[in-house]
Amino acid sequence: QVQLQQWGAGLLKPSETLSLTCPVYGGSVSDSYWIWIRQPPDKGLEWIGEISPSGTTKYSPSLESRVTISGDTSKNQLSLKLSSVTAADTAVYYCARGTLRTNDYWGQGVPVTVSS
Amino acid sequence: QSALTQPASVSGSPGQSITISCTGSSGDVGGYNYVSWYQQHPGKAPKLMISDVTNRASGVSNRFSASKSGNTASLTISGLQAEDEADYYCSSYTISDTYVFGTGTKVTVL
Numbered sequence: 001q002v003q004l005q006q007w008g009a010g011l012l013k014p015s016e017t018l019s020l021t022c023p024v025y026g027g028s029v030s031d032s033y034w035i036w037i038r039q040p041p042d043k044g045l046e047w048i049g050e051i052s053p054s055g056t057t058k059y060s061p062s063l064e065s066r067v068t069i070s071g072d073t074s075k076n077q078l079s080l081k082l083s084s085v086t087a088a089d090t091a092v093y094y095c096a097r098g099t100l101r102t103n104d105y106w107g108q109g110v111p112v113t114v115s116s
Numbered sequence: 117q118s119a120l121t122q123p124a125s126v127s128g129s130p131g132q133s134i135t136i137s138c139t140g141s142s143g144d145v146g147g148y149n150y151v152s153w154y155q156q157h158p159g160k161a162p163k164l165m166i167s168d169v170t171n172r173a174s175g176v177s178n179r180f181s182a183s184k185s186g187n188t189a190s191l192t193i194s195g196l197q198a199e200d201e202a203d204y205y206c207s208s209y210t211i212s213d214t215y216v217f218g219t220g221t222k223v224t225v226l
Contacts, residue, residue: 037162044119044220045154045162045205058214061117094161100207100215101150101168106161 002027004095004107012114018085022078022095022107029071029078033099036069036080038091039109046091047100048080085114120145120206120218127224133194136221138206139187144216146187150209153182153191157202165204166191193223201225 003025012018022034036048049059051069059067068081078095090113096106121139128134138145138153145151153166164173166182169189179200182191189208193200206218 045156045207045217047207047215047217050215060214061212096161100217101152101209102173103164104174106163109161 002097002105004097004105006093006095006107006110009110010112012085012112013116014086014114015084016114018080018082018089018112018114020080020093020095020110020112022080024076024078024097027097027105028073029076030073032097034069034071034078035096035098035100035103036078037094037096037100038089039094040088040091043091048093050099051078087114090114117210117212117214117216120208120216122204122206122218122221124219125222125224127226128193128196129226130196130198132196133192134196134223136191136193136204136206136223138189138191138208138218140189140208140216141187143211144208145184145189145206147211148209149184151182151184151189152207153180153189154205154207155202156205162205196225198225 005023035050049069051057066083070079092109092111094109096103149169151169154162156162169184179195204221
């Protein structure tokens with residue numbers, strides 16, 4: 001049984017860099033595709049991007065200039081970095097195993113607030 | 117990349133069937149058989165219900181079915197139950213080698 005443990009809440013100031021991790025238990029970060037999704041308060045879902053087992057990444061065009069998704073095999077965890085955040089980046093951030101086309105295990109999500 | 121268009125809300129009585137539409141373009145829904153559907157209950161992570169237009173995910177009730185015609189995909193819930201009350205999102209692979217979600221539909225069981 002794969003478990004993705006997301007915890008904590010983040011509070012950032014505008015222009016700072018959001019940095020989230022998603023430790024993987026019961027599986028290997030190098031064996032699967034992984035995705036990050038976000039959901040602003042009371043709004044819909046947004047695909048942030050994905051990383052393949054070989055480390056190839058794809059990003060949402062609207063975030064591509066600010067986002068980096070990576071996998072750390074030594075810690076067996078996913079990472080998401082989003083630079084130059086604004087209030088529009090306030091959201092619950094989810095990690096999941098698979099692609100948006102097909103996936104199975106999801107983290108519980110972590111809320112991130114950007115406010116001065 | 118614009119979000120796919122879904123109705124904001126759909127409602128039905130227990131036992132009835134409802135259908136949620138998801139309209140895109142030839143660059144996403146119409147061009148690929150990579151439409152997925154997600155269910156999301158309040159405060160919970162999304163759950164994959166349907167992949168590749170018609171394939172039910174493991175453990176998903178056969179009351180959920182889906183199809184596609186042209187640039188519009190559809191999710192049908194038959195024998196509506198109280199537990200089906202949730203938000204539903206479609207998603208599609210796109211010509212840009214990325215993915216896009218629909219705007220989301222709130223399903224209410226009357």
